Every structure is written in C-alpha cells, then in structure tokens.
Amino acid sequence: MSDTTAGHQAEESLFAEHENIHPLKVRGTFRRLKWFFLVTMLSAYYIAPFLRWHRGEGNPDQFILIDILHRRFYFGPIEIWPQEVYYFTGILMVASLLLFLTTALAGRIWCGFWCPQTIWTDLFVMVERWVEGDRRKRLALDKAPWTFDKIWKRFLKHSVWMVIAWWTGGVFVLYFADAYELVSGLTGDVTTFLYQVFTLQIPTMPDHITAWVWIAIFAGTTYLMAGIAREQVCIYMCPWPRIQASLTDPEALNVTYRYDRGEPRGSIKKSKKLAAAGQPTGDCIDCNQCVWVCPTGTDIRKGMQLSCINCGLCIDACNNIMKKVGRPTGLIAFDTDLNIQRRLKGEKNRYKPVRPRTLIYMFGLLVTTGLMGWSLTHRTVTGINVLHDRNPLYVEEGDGALMNAYTVRMLNMENRTRHFTLEVSGPEGVKIKKISEGMYVFRKSPKGAFIVDVKPDTTRELRVLVVLPAKFKKPASAPLVFTATDVETGEKLTRSDFFKGPGE
Amino acid sequence: MENKEIDHISGTETTGHAWDGDLKELNTPLPKWWLSVLWVTIFWGIGYSIVYPHWFRGNEVIKGVFDWSSRGDVENALDAARARLAPQLAKLEKASLAEIKKDPDLSRFAVKAGEAVYGDNCVACHGTGANGVRPGSGYPNLTDSDWLYGGKLEDIVETIRVGIRSGHDEEKTNTMAAYGDDETLTPEQIKNVAGYVLSLSGETLPGADIKAGRQIYMEEAACNACHGDKGEGGATPGAPRLNDRIWLFGKDRIIDTITHGRRGVMPSWEKRGLTPAQIKAVAVYVYTRGGGQ
Numbered sequence: 045m046s047d048t049t050a051g052h053q054a055e056e057s058l059f060a061e062h063e064n065i066h067p068l069k070v071r072g073t074f075r076r077l078k079w080f081f082l083v084t085m086l087s088a089y090y091i092a093p094f095l096r097w098h099r100g101e102g103n104p105d106q107f108i109l110i111d112i113l114h115r116r117f118y119f120g121p122i123e124i125w126p127q128e129v130y131y132f133t134g135i136l137m138v139a140s141l142l143l144f145l146t147t148a149l150a151g152r153i154w155c156g157f158w159c160p161q162t163i164w165t166d167l168f169v170m171v172e173r174w175v176e177g178d179r180r181k182r183l184a185l186d187k188a189p190w191t192f193d194k195i196w197k198r199f200l201k202h203s204v205w206m207v208i209a210w211w212t213g214g215v216f217v218l219y220f221a222d223a224y225e226l227v228s229g230l231t232g233d234v235t236t237f238l239y240q241v242f243t244l245q246i247p248t249m250p251d252h253i254t255a256w257v258w259i260a261i262f263a264g265t266t267y268l269m270a271g272i273a274r275e276q277v278c279i280y281m282c283p284w285p286r287i288q289a290s291l292t293d294p295e296a297l298n299v300t301y302r303y304d305r306g307e308p309r310g311s312i313k314k315s316k317k318l319a320a321a322g323q324p325t326g327d328c329i330d331c332n333q334c335v336w337v338c339p340t341g342t343d344i345r346k347g348m349q350l351s352c353i354n355c356g357l358c359i360d361a362c363n364n365i366m367k368k369v370g371r372p373t374g375l376i377a378f379d380t381d382l383n384i385q386r387r388l389k390g391e392k393n394r395y396k397p398v399r400p401r402t403l404i405y406m407f408g409l410l411v412t413t414g415l416m417g418w419s420l421t422h423r424t425v426t427g428i429n430v431l432h433d434r435n436p437l438y439v440e441e442g443d444g445a446l447m448n449a450y451t452v453r454m455l456n457m458e459n460r461t462r463h464f465t466l467e468v469s470g471p472e473g474v475k476i477k478k479i480s481e482g483m484y485v486f487r488k489s490p491k492g493a494f495i496v497d498v499k500p501d502t503t504r505e506l507r508v509l510v511v512l513p514a515k516f517k518k519p520a521s522a523p524l525v526f527t528a529t530d531v532e533t534g535e536k537l538t539r540s541d542f543f544k545g546p547g548e
Numbered sequence: 549m550e551n552k553e554i555d556h557i558s559g560t561e562t563t564g565h566a567w568d569g570d571l572k573e574l575n576t577p578l579p580k581w582w583l584s585v586l587w588v589t590i591f592w593g594i595g596y597s598i599v600y601p602h603w604f605r606g607n608e609v610i611k612g613v614f615d616w617s618s619r620g621d622v623e624n625a626l627d628a629a630r631a632r633l634a635p636q637l638a639k640l641e642k643a644s645l646a647e648i649k650k651d652p653d654l655s656r657f658a659v660k661a662g663e664a665v666y667g668d669n670c671v672a673c674h675g676t677g678a679n680g681v682r683p684g685s686g687y688p689n690l691t692d693s694d695w696l697y698g699g700k701l702e703d704i705v706e707t708i709r710v711g712i713r714s715g716h717d718e719e720k721t722n723t724m725a726a727y728g729d730d731e732t733l734t735p736e737q738i739k740n741v742a743g744y745v746l747s748l749s750g751e752t753l754p755g756a757d758i759k760a761g762r763q764i765y766m767e768e769a770a771c772n773a774c775h776g777d778k779g780e781g782g783a784t785p786g787a788p789r790l791n792d793r794i795w796l797f798g799k800d801r802i803i804d805t806i807t808h809g810r811r812g813v814m815p816s817w818e819k820r821g822l823t824p825a826q827i828k829a830v831a832v833y834v835y836t837r838g839g840g841q
Contacts, residue, residue, distance in 0.1 A: 435677030439691045439838055442792030449691070449838050482655025483648045483701070483832060509838055 064186055065275055067169060068179040068336040072360025081157050082166055090211075093218035097121070100459040103501060104222045112220060116501075122420065123501075125457060134416040141412060145405040147291045149397055150378060151298040155284065156355030161277050164212070164270035165339065168205055175201040179336060205271045206263070213262030217255045275340035279351045295396050299354050300379040301334075301345045304387045309345075312369060327371050334358035334376060344376060426462065427455035428528050430541045437544040444514030446545045447477065452506045452526065456498040463531040465493035466508070470524035470543050473516030477509040495531070510543065520547030637661070641825035645701045648832065655832070662833025665826045669817065670834075678837045684798025686812060691838040694794045696722070696786045699841035704831040709824075711816030712786070719816065722786030727769060728807030735807075737764050741771065742802040748779040748791035751799070 095107035097120050104111065109118040117124040124131050146153055155162060176182045176197050188194050269277055278285070292298075309328035310318065318325045328345065335343045337358060340351045344358050356378070363373040383393045433449040441447055456462050468476055479486040479494045481504065489495045498504045508526075512518065524543040529536050551564040555574055563575045596602070600616055601609045611617070636657050640648070648655050666678070675681050678690040693699065697707045697720055710718045727733040733741070741764045743756020765771045774787035781789030788796055796812075797805050817827055834840075 433677070435675075436679040436689075436691060439679065439689070440683075440793065441692050442694045442789065442794045444793050447692070447838060480836060481652055482659045482836060483645070484652055484655055485649070507836060 065341040074356030152354040155353035209263040209266035213259035333361040425457035464528040471522040637825040658832035662829035665830040712814040714816035716816035724810040726809030
C-alpha cells in the first residue's frame with residue numbers, strides 16, 4: 045500500500061493492527077455508577093454461594109445450588125428437577141427480553157454497566173492503573189525497554205491479575221457443590237478450603253479433581269478475557285453487538301456526540317479567531333479526552349459505532365472539560381441522532397420511551413414471567429409415570445385370567461413422606477393383583493386399595509401386575525387409567541395406558 | 549542466491565530462481581511457530597512410541613515403559629467393577645428370602661443383577677420377555693403362575709442350581725413315557741386319552757371317546773399317578789397340571805406328546821459356572837416377572 049501507482053487505487057486492509065488501549069482515569073456520574081454496579085455485582089457473586097436456606101433433612105442447605113450429580117437445582121425456596129428444565133428456558137427468555145427492552149430504551153447499557161466482561165475488565169484495569177500508573181505512564185512503559193522497573197511492575201500486575209482470576213474460579217465451583225459440605229468433607233472445614241483458595245493453594249481435594257480443574261479453567265479464562273483480550277472480546281468475539289443492530293431503532297438513547305453543538309471543532313484559540321471573523325464555531329475543543337477515557341478506544345465523535353459499549357465514561361470526561369473551559373456540559377450525552385436532526389431543524393427534543401417495540405418487549409416479559417410464576421405455583425410436586433411391559437404384552441394364566449405388567453414410577457418432590465393408594469380402572473373386572481418393588485410386596489389398606497409410600501424428594505419404581513379374571517370379556521386393547529390418591533390430602537393423579545390381550 | 553530481490557508490491561523477497569526468463573517466485577517460508585509445532589509433534593511421536601506399545605519384534609509387540617495395554621485397561625476396569633459389586637453380591641448370597649424382602653436396596657440390586665444374568669444365560673430358551681419362545685414351544689413361560697418345580701423363591705433357586713436332566717448329582721427329572729412308541733397304547737387309545745385330557749379344561753377333540761379316554765387315564769396308562777386324578781398335576785415333581793389352559797408343548801400336540809413322550813432339559817447353572825449369588829439374583833428376577841409365589 046505504500047506505493048500506489050496512478051490509476052491503481054490503494055487496497056485498504058481489512059486487518060486492524062492491535063494496539064493496547066490504556067483508558068485514562070476519569071471521575072463523574074457514570075464512573076460512580078459503574079463503581080456501584082461493580083461492587084454490588086461482585087459482592088453478590090462472591091457472597092451468594094455462602095447463603096443458606098434450610099430445606100429439611102436430607103436436602104442441601106445452600107441458597108443457590110446447581111447439583112448436577114444428584115440432578116437437582118435449588119434456587120432458594122424453588123427446587124427444579126431435570127424434567128423441568130423448561131424453567132431454564134423461561135429464565136433465558138426473561139433475560140433476553142430484559143436485554144431487548146434495555147436495548148430499545150438505552151442501547152448497550154448492559155455492555156457498559158452489567159456485563160461480566162465489563163466488570164472484570166474494569167477491575168483488571170484498576171489493578172493495572174494502581175501498579176503502572178495512569179494512561180501516559182502505561183503508554184510509556186509499553187515502549188520502554190525491559191528494565192528492572194518494567195519487569196517488577198509487569199510481574200506484580202500479572203500476579204495480582206492471576207490472584208483475582210483464581211478467586212473468580214474458586215468461587216464459581218461453589219455454585220455446583222455445597223460450599224460448606226463439599227469442603228468440610230474433604231478438608232476438615234470450609235475455612236480450610238477458603239484459606240486454600242484465597243491463599244492461592246490448590247484445594248486438597250483428592251477425590252474432587254474436577255473442582256480444581258474447573259477453578260483452573262475459570263481462572264484461565266478470566267485472566268485471558270479481562271486481562272489480555274479486554275475490548276477485543278466486545279469488538280470481535282461477542283455476538284451481542286451484531287444482534288443488537290437488529291434490536292435497536294433510532295429512538296433508543298445512545299451515548300451521542302451532539303455534533304449540532306460541537307462542530308466545527310477546534311482549539312479555544314482557533315474558535316476565538318473564527319468567532320472574531322464571524323465564522324460558525326463549535327463547542328468541541330478537540331481535546332481527545334473522550335477517546336482517551338474510552339475502555340474500547342472509540343472516538344464517539346465519529347458517530348454511533350459497533351465498538352461503543354454505552355458506558356458513558358466519555359460523557360464524564362467531556363463534562364469535566366466543559367466545566368473547566370466554562371462551556372455548558374452535555375456535549376456528549378445519552379441522546380438520539382433524531383434529536384440532533386430535530387435541533388438542527390430548530391425543532392424541540394423528544395424522547396419516546398413508549399413505542400410499539402418497548403410495549404411488545406414488556407408484554408413478552410409479562411407473559412413469560414406470568415406463565416413461569418403460574419406454573420411454579422401450580423406445578424404438581426408429585427408425579428406418576430406408567431410404562432407397559434413390552435415383552436410379553438400380556439400373560440394368559442392357567443385359570444384363563446389375563447395379566448398385564450406395568451412399571452410405575454411415583455415421584456414425590458415434597459419434603460415429606462407421602463402415602464398414596466393406587467387403583468386402576470378400565471375394562472370391566474380389571475384389578476391390581478400385586479404391587480412390588482423387587483421382592484418387597486405392598487400391602488392393601490383395610491378398604492382394599494394398595495398403599496404405596498414415597499419418601500421425601502425421591503422417586504419409587506414399582507412393578508404393578510394387573511389382572512382381568514377369566515369370566516370377563518378379554519379385549520385386544522382397552523384404555524386403562526391408573527389413579528394415585530394422596531391418603532392425607534386426597535390429591536388425585538391419573539395416568540392413562542392400555543390393557544392388552546389376545547382379543548376374543 | 550545472488551539474484552534475490554525485493555518484490556515491490558508485496559515487499560517480500562524472491563527465491564532468486566527465474567523461469568522463462570522473468571517468472572519469479574516469492575520466498576514465503578512456513579511460519580516459525582508452525583515449524584516448531586511440527587518438530588514438537590515429531591519428538592512427541594518418538595517419545596510416545598517408546599512409552600507405549602508400538603514396535604513389533606517377531607510376533608509380539610514391545611510392551612513399552614509402563615507395560616500398558618488396552619486389554620489390561622479393560623481387565624482393570626472389570627476388576628474394579630467386580631470389586632464394586634462384591635459386597636452386595638456377598639450380602640445377597642447370604643441373605644434369606646425374608647431378608648431380601650426387608651431390604652429394598654438389596655432387592656433392587658438383585659433384580660438388576662438378575663436381569664443381566666438372565667440376559668446372558670436364559671434368553672435363548674425362555675425368551676427376552678421370560679415368556680418362553682412362543683406358547684407351546686416346550687420352553688416354559690416364566691411370567692405366569694404355572695410352575696413345574698415350584699414357584700417359591702427357594703424352589704426357583706434350586707431348579708436353576710441343579711437343572712432338569714442336567715447330569716448334576718441332584719438333578720431334577722420327570723418322566724413322560726412314550727406310550728405310542730413303546731406300544732403301551734394304540735393310536736385309537738391315545739386319541740381318546742388326549743380327548744379326555746382336553747375335556748378337563750373344557751376343550752373338545754373331535755372323534756375322541758372321552759369315557760374310554762378317562763378309563764385309560766385312570767387305569768390302563770395310570771396317567772393320574774403323576775398328573776393327579778383331576779389333572780391337577782404335581783403328584784410327582786415336574787408333572788404338569790392338565791386341567792388349566794397352559795400347554796407347555798402345545799394344545800394341538802397332545803397326541804404327539806403322549807405317543808413319543810417328552811424329556812425337557814434345563815442345564816444346571818451351578819455346573820455352568822454361575823455363582824450362588826448370581827443364581828439367587830436371577831431367581832429373584834424371574835420371581836418378580838409376575839409368577840412368583
């Protein structure tokens with residue numbers, strides 16, 4: 045590209061050379077907001093696994109626990125079994141709709157304030173600033189030769205990063221195993237585990253190599269994403285900026301450089317000269333502060349861009365400068381391009397948060413949360429599944445009776461032992477002959493129905509033999525309904541199947 | 549080479565060769581990192597072939613540093629599985645029927661273990677569903693409540709252990725003589741007695757004299773000595789009940805059965821090498837199919 049010949053247009057490379065971005069320190073409203081979210085969300089992440097929730101004997105006491113081994117997922121009072129995995133679909137739908145809604149209202153504020161990538165990157169940059177100094181010093185250090193000063197600074201920075209990364213992974217595994225129990229069974233007590241994780245030792249968990257492999261994986265990705273890759277993740281790896289383009293519209297608030305006010309830009313001296321000559325001048329003094337504070341290195345004055353994560357730090361920087369030079373703040377602000385056009389035409393600003401788009405998202409949110417809430421409060425915490433024996437479909441007894449065998453699984457998701465009577469109805473004369481679990485045979489109640497007890501939070505697989513005595517008409521196939529009735533509450537559960545025979 | 553030059557478009561050096569006078573080639577060697585990966589894999593491969601079995605010497609493979617083999621892996625895994633199952637199998641071996649009934653875990657274990665043993669050893673004759681190959685095939689259906697040698701768990705265990713006409717010292721046996729082949733009865737008489745036997749469960753055989761048949765059943769052939777006066781069976785061990793609707797060798801083959809006799813065989817699974825625990829487990833499985841008494 046260096047030597048373009050006449051008539052041959054320079055080919056512009058699609059490859060952008062990576063340059064380290066060293067955001068400048070800034071103070072202001074949005075910086076304070078970011079610190080607030082950083083502290084609250086990191087605290088939540090680190091404290092949540094240690095919150096307790098008593099669930100009764102035989103159940104874990106951890107508030108949030110994703111127990112993959114026992115296939116139970118606990119969220120406070122809610123307990124999810126694997127067959128209810130659609131609740132996760134619901135949570136994902138709510139999360140995406142919330143994301144859509146915030147995008148429609150104020151663009152990528154998720155990216156700017158709440159995304160883990162943003163939060164950990166912020167934390168890592170804070171460490172970097174603490175060790176190596178602010179932007180100017182860091183830029184200089186990048187170029188500096190490998191002196192002792194550079195070596196120890198780099199060593200310290202990367203060490204602190206790795207420590208933070210290790211803690212991130214160390215806490216992550218506690219969401220998947222009882223924080224206190226897992227640890228106390230293996231190391232004596234939770235304090236030992238925490239002591240080991242927080243003093244950067246590999247926890248002594250000989251039987252739980254998985255745990256520290258996961259710690260290592262999450263430590264590694266945290267270090268890589270928040271320390272090394274940073275804004276590269278937002279610009280090149282993350283699908284969200286691509287998707288977001290189709291979710292936003294001109295009415296959404298975005299961090300906007302108000303070029304109607306700022307242009308033509310120029311230094312204070314230059315603009316004074318222009319003003320003196322009667323030429324139009326803008327408020328932007330071209331100080332580049334907005335670019336230097338940006339965590340992704342964006343020049344917001346070029347308009348809305350894929351790399352902008354809507355964090356508002358450039359607003360803080362610009363406002364500080366405007367105050368210093370005695371011009372009104374808000375040259376960069378959460379605004380829309382539509383408003384700029386309106387102002388250029390001399391019209392009034394307008395912001396319309398209520399639009400068909402936001403209404404649809406809110407409606408979707410209401411429907412999804414409503415459905416989830418309804419199904420959570422109305423879900424059956426008991427279940428009955430029936431599986432007809434496939435081979436043989438039926439057995440003809442010596443006395444001419446017909447027998448069908450079923451595998452019946454009773455589910456009890458409650459925290460108390462439940463007793464059920466199990467009955468069948470179907471072709472005339474059909475009745476249960478025997479209910480057994482292995483060699484154990486269930487007894488009948490005085491009223492003549494079989495009683496089955498199911499322990500708390502378990503399932504029980506039964507073998508049920510159903511007979512049709514010889515004197516009754518034998519069907520080739522007839523519907524058969526199993527009814528389980530809770531002895532204490534009278535709650536009824538039914539499941540349909542078939543009773544098979546040779547036919548007449 | 550002395551003819552090297554810098555290509556002005558790409559900025560890359562040429563190799564120095566020229567074909568057809570002016571056709572030159574850019575020198576773009578493989579990246580260093582790529583080459584180093586190649587070298588690493590080569591050295592890795594050499595190390596690997598030393599550590600793990602790789603080279604042949606005559607008919608055998610040199611075993612490598614760790615003496616590792618995939619067969620050894622399988623054997624270790626099997627040993628581990630056996631060791632894991634051993635305590636429960638030992639418990640099952642000692643447990644009585646009442647103890648198995650009381651212990652749901654042991655009971656479940658027995659059914660699952662028994663299912664595996666059944667699948668490996670019994671399906672060939674008794675079928676995957678334990679209901680015989682087909683009705684009347686001569687292989688007993690184990691899901692109904694009709695038992696030749698007893699349907700209690702202890703009886704089932706014993707039958708599986710010693711077998712029928714198996715050559716075991718304690719083998720069980722029954723005798724259905726060949727009344728036609730050894731000329732005890734004429735074909736006419738056989739037809740009559742078959743008609744009588746069918747009449748016990750309400751069936752008819754056209755052309756059979758039931759009265760004459762009863763006479764033969766009770767006196768001349770003395771079928772009742774084993775099958776009972778009313779055909780209730782079990783007067784001697786293994787004598788089938790004749791007044792129900794279950795026909796081990798087929799309802800349409802009764803004349804055949806009386807003429808040629810029957811000599812059903814079941815192997816002794818003790819002789820075939822099943823452990824007492826395995827025998828008990830498969831007995832529990834069979835018992836729970838539907839017919840256990």
